[in-house]
Amino acid sequence: MITSEAARNILNFILFQIGWFTCVVYPDLIGPLVVVAFLVIHFVLVSQHRFTELQFIGLGVLVGSLLDGLWLNAGILSDGNTGDEHLITPVWLVAIWAIFMTTLSHSLNWISRKVWLAFVFAPIAGPLAYWSASKLGNVALTDLPLSLAALALGWFIVFPLLLFIRKSLYPELV
Numbered sequence: 530m531i532t533s534e535a536a537r538n539i540l541n542f543i544l545f546q547i548g549w550f551t552c553v554v555y556p557d558l559i560g561p562l563v564v565v566a567f568l569v570i571h572f573v574l575v576s577q578h579r580f581t582e583l584q585f586i587g588l589g590v591l592v593g594s595l596l597d598g599l600w601l602n603a604g605i606l607s608d609g610n611t612g613d614e615h616l617i618t619p620v621w622l623v624a625i626w627a628i629f630m631t632t633l634s635h636s637l638n639w640i641s642r643k644v645w646l647a648f649v650f651a652p653i654a655g656p657l658a659y660w661s662a663s664k665l666g667n668v669a670l671t672d673l674p675l676s677l678a679a680l681a682l683g684w685f686i687v688f689p690l691l692l693f694i695r696k697s698l699y700p701e702l703v
Contacts, residue, residue, distance in 0.1 A: 585634070
């Protein structure tokens with residue numbers, strides 16, 4: 530385990546960025562497998578409360594996957610699937626949620642120190658990540674203004690909610 534908080538946060542940030550990029554560019558198998566490997570590295574080198582953080586990540590993956598599934602089924606996002614409905618969120622999006630959730634207790638923890646920051650940054654950063662992914666490949670924003678507005682609203686609600694859940698249910702992660 531890495532003892533320096535700064536080093537843990539830097540490694541967490543790097544793992545997230547590479548994991549996100551790999552999932553977007555290689556969504557079929559390579560991306561999710563890279564994220565699984567990065568999660569193992571995270572739990573070995575970064576996490577201070579492994580079991581608690583695993584629970585928090587699992588809850589966040591569930592919330593995020595439901596949100597992405599809602600956006601896919603509502604037509605806000607498209608992943609090129611020829612069917613109209615998604616019974617499950619694509620694995621690569623689930624993997625992105627898993628690696629993203631690791632950042633909330635580490636490299637993005639600073640946002641939770643001032644609650645208002647989550648409400649300001651999330652509606653910008655969340656949609657920007659989806660827009661960036663749309664430029665790289667496997668997801669499309671079907672109606673750009675409507676998609677960005679829906680994503681901003683979703684992130685305005687979900688990101689602060691995840692921080693509140695972490696603080697309330699998993700205080701050792703704060």
